[in-house]
Amino acid sequence: MRFRAALAPVFWCFVCLATILGAEPSASGQELPAPEAWTALNAGDAGRAAGLFREAIERSPRDPILHFGAGWAAYALGRNDAAISSLKKALEFNADFAQAAALLGTVAYANSDLDLAIRSMEKAAALAPRDPGIRRQLEQWRKESTLHAGFDQRTGVRFRVLFEGAQQQALGVRVEQVLESAYWSIGKTLNSYPSDTLMVVLYTNKQFQDVTRAPAWAGGEFDGRIRLAVGGAMRTPGALDRVVRHELVHAIIQHAAPRNVPTWVNEGLASVLESTDRTWVRRVLSQTREIFPLEDLADGFAHLDGGEALVAYAESAVAAQILTERLGPNLGLFLQMLGSGHTVDQALGTLNVQPEGFYAEWRKRIGAK
Numbered sequence: 532m533r534f535r536a537a538l539a540p541v542f543w544c545f546v547c548l549a550t551i552l553g554a555e556p557s558a559s560g561q562e563l564p565a566p567e568a569w570t571a572l573n574a575g576d577a578g579r580a581a582g583l584f585r586e587a588i589e590r591s592p593r594d595p596i597l598h599f600g601a602g603w604a605a606y607a608l609g610r611n612d613a614a615i616s617s618l619k620k621a622l623e624f625n626a627d628f629a630q631a632a633a634l635l636g637t638v639a640y641a642n643s644d645l646d647l648a649i650r651s652m653e654k655a656a657a658l659a660p661r662d663p664g665i666r667r668q669l670e671q672w673r674k675e676s677t678l679h680a681g682f683d684q685r686t687g688v689r690f691r692v693l694f695e696g697a698q699q700q701a702l703g704v705r706v707e708q709v710l711e712s713a714y715w716s717i718g719k720t721l722n723s724y725p726s727d728t729l730m731v732v733l734y735t736n737k738q739f740q741d742v743t744r745a746p747a748w749a750g751g752e753f754d755g756r757i758r759l760a761v762g763g764a765m766r767t768p769g770a771l772d773r774v775v776r777h778e779l780v781h782a783i784i785q786h787a788a789p790r791n792v793p794t795w796v797n798e799g800l801a802s803v804l805e806s807t808d809r810t811w812v813r814r815v816l817s818q819t820r821e822i823f824p825l826e827d828l829a830d831g832f833a834h835l836d837g838g839e840a841l842v843a844y845a846e847s848a849v850a851a852q853i854l855t856e857r858l859g860p861n862l863g864l865f866l867q868m869l870g871s872g873h874t875v876d877q878a879l880g881t882l883n884v885q886p887e888g889f890y891a892e893w894r895k896r897i898g899a900k
């Protein structure tokens with residue numbers, strides 16, 4: 532049986548729109564226990580799979596494959612702590628379970644626990660020495676670990692900011708201040724207040740590219756921790772503040788809805804809440820000939836080039852602006868509904884916003900025919 536890869540959401544974000552606007556846009560075939568649970572998982576119904584694995588584990592509490600499945604389902608649901616606990620159990624009942632070790636590494640990484648990620652992936656590599664994917668991943672994480680080991684850090688209650696040396700210290704302080712004040716305002720808008728300490732890493736542009744392998748147009752990333760490229764344009768304080776708030780929105784959305792949030796909702800809200808200056812949206816939309824339908828903007832922007840990505844951000848920002856106007860204090864509830872598996876249309880309908888009216892208004896504002 533084969534399974535679709537359950538990838539952690541990663542958001543690559545523009546650093547400084549003004550700069551970009553000024554420039555040219557550049558398993559195996561064996562019979563598995565609880566087959567209906569695996570079928571549900573493979574069909575993307577992780578909630579149903581989790582329930583079925585739980586029932587099966589009650590009948591066979593020491594079956595490593597069931598704990599592995601439960602861990603996978605929990606990960607797909609964005610419940611990383613539960614996933615880690617299930618995968619550790621899978622390894623407790625079968626210490627040679629390479630896939631469980633590899634998945635534990637992946638979840639630990641998504642949970643910002645790089646040490647556990649590396650330890651688990653080392654175990655997976657020892658059990659499956661010929662797997663090139665495991666080897667590559669391990670190499671990448673070791674590089675990241677070595678890089679971070681040379682960084683200084685400022686540790687607060689909500690944020691741990693890593694930066695390199697004295698020259699970035701002032702930036703580290705500024706980032707921390709922006710995060711602290713934005714935490715409450717964005718948290719209030721989205722009715723979501725993450726309680727875990729969020730890791731934030733400041734990189735040079737080259738380090739950022741090496742660690743994230745993000746598209747060339749990206750200057751910030753959120754993949755469970757916030758990563759910022761702070762060279763060049765990012766040395767402009769306004770641009771830095773903006774991207775810090777932008778990435779924080781992603782972190783707060785992930786807390787409200789760990790999965791199932793279309794990219795246009797996620798990037799749109801981040802673009803709307805990063806700054807009150809949205810003149811770029813109108814400028815981009817007035818210059819573009821190509822408008823992407825929102826349904827084409829649900830699964831990431833990484834395949835777009837810089838110019839296309841900018842249009843995608845602008846369209847998303849318009850949509851998110853309408854969401855904030857129409858949903859008002861229900862915006863947080865809307866996100867929670869998406870996170871629990873509702874579609875955008877279902878969530879809007881439940882919250883008394885007519886989906887047709889929302890899309891018509893969006894088309895009108897972006898100037899689509």
Ligand SMILES: [Zn+2]
Pocket residue numbers: 542543544545777781797798801
């Ligand atoms: Zn973003």
